[in-house]
Amino acid sequence: MIDDFLTVIPTDPHWQPGKEAADRASAALSGMLPDSDARLGLRVQWHDGVEVIICGSNLEKISCPHCGAQCATDWWMDTVSEGYDQGFPHLMAAVPCCGALTSLNELVYDWPMGFARFRIEVMYPGRSWLTAGELAHLSDALGHPVRQILSHF
Ligand SMILES: [Zn+2]
Structure with a gap:
């Protein structure tokens, strides 16, 4: 079983957005996915504590x-x-x-990993790295700079 994830996290590991900002960023990321199958794999998560987001065998x-x-x-x-x-x-x-x-x-x-109390995660994103422009757009929507992680398990 092979699982691929594209995860977007705030650069500050402790920072969490409000619901509205999270919805905006999630909608923006959804619009960057290639099709409805990929959009089905998108989910938004708040964590009580800091979680480590690893890139699996991409490390x-x-x-x-x-x-x-x-x-x-x-x-x-x-x-x-x-x-x-x-x-x-x-x-x-x-x-x-x-x-x-x-x-x-x-x-x-190398490849990127990170720590976060909030993430937007897409299972089977059907695409590779977000561009610098897309990341900037997500940062604007979320109201905080973001980092992306491509994981392969
Ligand atoms: Zn050193």
Whole structure:
């Protein structure tokens, strides 16, 4: 079973929109999908706590935003599951390469991943990356900058 998702999240992991802004952004994203099948897979979710949105097998590497070294996936998974167990009171972690204190949300994810308390998710989106113009349009609709994640499971 192969599942593909296109997920749009606010760049601030703690930020949540009101219902109206979420509806506007969801309608805007719906209009960017190729057909009604893809639109059926769209759903909007608010989360009580911060959730991690992973890209599944699309992940190639995670790098340090300060020194550029690659972060070991084991370190990342341990750090994230520890934070998750505590409900992510914060996302700060000292990276093992250079010891810099950084937000897990600001590590360099290739492909992109992120942390959020709100998401608009499309299962089987039937398309690839949103363009910069489309992202800007979604940011306007939501009232907050957004990040996109393409996941493959
Ligand atoms: Zn580093």
